[in-house]
Amino acid sequence: MEIYNQEQKEAIRFEGKHLLLLAGAGTGKTKTIVGRAAHLIENGTPAEKIQILTFTKRAASEIVERVKAGIPGRNAQALNGSTFHSWCNQLISSFPNLFGAANYTVIDSDDQLSLMKMACGKDKTIYGQIRIKPQEILDLFSFARNTRTNLTETIRKQMFRGKDDVETNEEIEELRPVLELLIKEYQALKMEQKYLDYDDLLLVVGNRLHKDEEARAILSKAYDYILVDEMQDTNPLQWYLLAPFENICKLFCVGDDAQSIYSFRGADFKNVHSFGERVQDSEVKKLNKNYRSTQEILDVSNWLLERSPIIYDKKLTAHRGPGKMPVVVNVSNQFEEANYIAEKILTDFREGGKMFSDFLVLSRSQYYTKPLQAVFLQKKIPYETYGGRKFLEAAHIKDLISILRVVNNPSDQIAWMRYLTFAHGIGEVRASNYLKEIMGVDSVKLDGDFLKSIIPGKEGEKIKTYYNAVQNNKGNVRQAIKELYKEMELDLAFKYAKDWEEKRKGDFPVLELLAEHYSTLGEFITEGILDNSISLGGSPVLEGSKIKTTEHKDHVVISTVHSAKGLEADVCFVLNVSPKTYPSSYSLGSTDEIEEERRVLYVALTRAKNELIITRTTDSLNAHHSNAMNPFSQEEINSAYFLEGLPENLVVQEQPHTTFSKAQDAKKENKIDLDFGFDFS
Numbered sequence: 152m153e154i155y156n157q158e159q160k161e162a163i164r165f166e167g168k169h170l171l172l173l174a175g176a177g178t179g180k181t182k183t184i185v186g187r188a189a190h191l192i193e194n195g196t197p198a199e200k201i202q203i204l205t206f207t208k209r210a211a212s213e214i215v216e217r218v219k220a221g222i223p224g225r226n227a228q229a230l231n232g233s234t235f236h237s238w239c240n241q242l243i244s245s246f247p248n249l250f251g252a253a254n255y256t257v258i259d260s261d262d263q264l265s266l267m268k269m270a271c272g273k274d275k276t277i278y279g280q281i282r283i284k285p286q287e288i289l290d291l292f293s294f295a296r297n298t299r300t301n302l303t304e305t306i307r308k309q310m311f312r313g314k315d316d317v318e319t320n321e322e323i324e325e326l327r328p329v330l331e332l333l334i335k336e337y338q339a340l341k342m343e344q345k346y347l348d349y350d351d352l353l354l355v356v357g358n359r360l361h362k363d364e365e366a367r368a369i370l371s372k373a374y375d376y377i378l379v380d381e382m383q384d385t386n387p388l389q390w391y392l393l394a395p396f397e398n399i400c401k402l403f404c405v406g407d408d409a410q411s412i413y414s415f416r417g418a419d420f421k422n423v424h425s426f427g428e429r430v431q432d433s434e435v436k437k438l439n440k441n442y443r444s445t446q447e448i449l450d451v452s453n454w455l456l457e458r459s460p461i462i463y464d465k466k467l468t469a470h471r472g473p474g475k476m477p478v479v480v481n482v483s484n485q486f487e488e489a490n491y492i493a494e495k496i497l498t499d500f501r502e503g504g505k506m507f508s509d510f511l512v513l514s515r516s517q518y519y520t521k522p523l524q525a526v527f528l529q530k531k532i533p534y535e536t537y538g539g540r541k542f543l544e545a546a547h548i549k550d551l552i553s554i555l556r557v558v559n560n561p562s563d564q565i566a567w568m569r570y571l572t573f574a575h576g577i578g579e580v581r582a583s584n585y586l587k588e589i590m591g592v593d594s595v596k597l598d599g600d601f602l603k604s605i606i607p608g609k610e611g612e613k614i615k616t617y618y619n620a621v622q623n624n625k626g627n628v629r630q631a632i633k634e635l636y637k638e639m640e641l642d643l644a645f646k647y648a649k650d651w652e653e654k655r656k657g658d659f660p661v662l663e664l665l666a667e668h669y670s671t672l673g674e675f676i677t678e679g680i681l682d683n684s685i686s687l688g689g690s691p692v693l694e695g696s697k698i699k700t701t702e703h704k705d706h707v708v709i710s711t712v713h714s715a716k717g718l719e720a721d722v723c724f725v726l727n728v729s730p731k732t733y734p735s736s737y738s739l740g741s742t743d744e745i746e747e748e749r750r751v752l753y754v755a756l757t758r759a760k761n762e763l764i765i766t767r768t769t770d771s772l773n774a775h776h777s778n779a780m781n782p783f784s785q786e787e788i789n790s791a792y793f794l795e796g797l798p799e800n801l802v803v804q805e806q807p808h809t810t811f812s813k814a815q816d817a818k819k820e821n822k823i824d825l826d827f828g829f830d831f832s
């Protein structure tokens with residue numbers, strides 16, 4: 152049974168049209184979304200007419216499960232929660248005629264890069280005029296679409312740090328037409344092969360709804376309410392998608408401007424402030440009390456935010472009152488840090504009655520946590536990682552999926568290339584020749600025998616067998632994967648001989664299990680990619696190849712701060728809050744970037760309920776030499792450092808007395824104790 156305070160109840164029972172709940176960390180925004188959905192269902196709104204939108208699949212499922220748990224019977228069963236991308240993808244497949252994109256394949260960032268490389272390679276005289284990598288062109292294109300900014304201004308912002316002088320303008324004017332050609336070529340390749348990239352998903356739906364009265368009429372029968380979590384992180388493209396829904400249904404959005412950490416995806420926290428003006432018939436409400444943390448944790452968080460030149464007007468007070476002082480641990484290196492954390496967890500687990508799931512470890516990047524993961528493995532501390540490279544993006548998984556993809560969409564040239572070059576002996580040049588023949592044949596004639604007829608020898612035989620394994624089991628995705636894996640196993644083991652047994656083999660049974668939830672190949676490929684994608688912060692369960700550690704229900708979570716939004720834990724470790732990291736020395740030239748990083752740290756600090764432990768390495772405090780990449784002096788780095796000037800009364804400082812350091816001698820000298828060591832009798 153959830154308990155709500157008066158302000159939360161007012162939001163939950165809101166009778167007006169659209170509402171924005173703008174409130175600080177831990178004030179119960181997510182809880183209020185749960186309450187709102189339950190209230191609507193209990194008062195007669197069919198659950199399938201409510202859509203919950205969040206930034207991660209994990210957050211979406213959590214909200215949906217909580218609503219379902221509070222409503223007896225089957226009334227809430229049809230409640231749907233998804234990410235923006237996944238929702239658009241569902242709309243595209245539920246209304247195939249309306250959006251006209253049902254048989255398109257969604258491609259991930261690796262595939263986008265392959266396609267952009269093809270676009271750049273098409274006419275070398277064009278690409279040769281600029282010195283920009285294909286990935287950078289993709290980033291520019293995506294930034295422009297997500298922020299809905301024109302190409303000139305995108306180039307200026309992203310490549311010239313916003314400079315607007317004669318020289319810069321001349322350079323932009325040289326780059327712009329070339330980039331336009333390349334982006335158009337990329338777009339044409341995409342359409343030719345029936346691909347949609349992530350941004351396309353939102354645009355396909357958004358464009359249709361903006362331009363087509365009938366589309367709005369159809370969707371107004373499908374939705375009564377849309378509930379959006381983390382509204383501060385919606386970028387202009389997501390606003391564009393949501394705008395038509397103002398007239399289709401009622402919007403209920405929650406957000407916190409101080410937790411906006413997605414400006415690299417085009418979000419601007421200031422947008423949330425204009426909600427009242429942008430959305431007709433809307434109201435903005437606030438929540439004031441923090442229910443998550445004790446006051447000492449909030450004091451440090453408030454202090455951090457008050458030091459910002461941006462006024463957030465958010466002083467959090469703890470409903471729970473006082474508790475333990477936050478601790479700053481000064482470690483000399485990463486292994487000391489890792490051992491300190493592991494020892495603390497093990498002691499609290501063995502002697503303090505805590506579970507592993509009471510601990511959350513937060514880091515800027517997953518990469519930084521590698522030594523910590525090594526120590527956890529060594530000390531047998533179960534853990535799960537959130538953020539970082541995802542399961543379906545691992546090379547061995549992509550090899551197998553490439554065959555599912557070509558059976559699902561025969562125009563999928565990226566997948567064909569991966570499939571054809573997977574068989575030993577076929578290089579890129581030969582594969583492209585086969586590809587030309589494959590593209591030339593009518594798709595009804597395309598089958599295993601055809602492939603064998605154009606590809607001679609053992610390779611042709613193999614390619615045929617793989618193709619048939621999927622084709623013959625098309626109606627049962629799990630079976631298709633099982634049969635295909637049986638055929639591919641030896642080749643996969645050969646290709647990945649170095650770490651096959653330890654790291655890769657175990658992923659395939661999991662892939663089969665995952666496939667069980669999808670009824671068609673297309674759904675599996677698209678949804679599977681979206682659900683597990685790094686750039687969308689998707690499901691944490693099937694990450695990397697460390698699937699086995701997730702079998703423990705009780706585990707520590709190691710997360711990037713970006714993937715930790717909405718999470719909370721009894722004890723929270725925030726790693727490496729050192730100079731040059733918070734803020735990163737690369738953002739020192741830009742106030743906007745520094746302030747975004749301050750919010751990142753703020754999100755991290757406000758995850759803790761009872762204990763907040765901040766680590767920092769003393770080696771980063773050591774002398775720093777400025778260089779061309781990083782021209783800032785030690786003074787500049789120190790004065791920008793977020794913990795510089797942290798009042799002594801807000802935290803306790805600690806040096807780890809670790810079992811990791813060398814054994815130390817006794818403090819007092821003893822008298823020698825030597826007897827004969829035997830009995831003379």
Ligand SMILES: Nc1ncnc2c1ncn2[C@@H]1O[C@H](COP(=O)(O)OP(=O)(O)OP(=O)(O)O)[C@@H](O)[C@H]1O
Nearest residue numbers: 154155156175176177178179180181182442443717
């Ligand atoms: N009225 C209440 N009574 C008791 N506990 C509450 C109440 N409201 C919220 N909480 C608790 O406070 C914690 C934070 O709530 P929630 O996660 O909904 O906040 P939030 O505003 O979404 O936080 P953030 O933006 O920091 O992720 C949760 O543990 C929640 O159960």
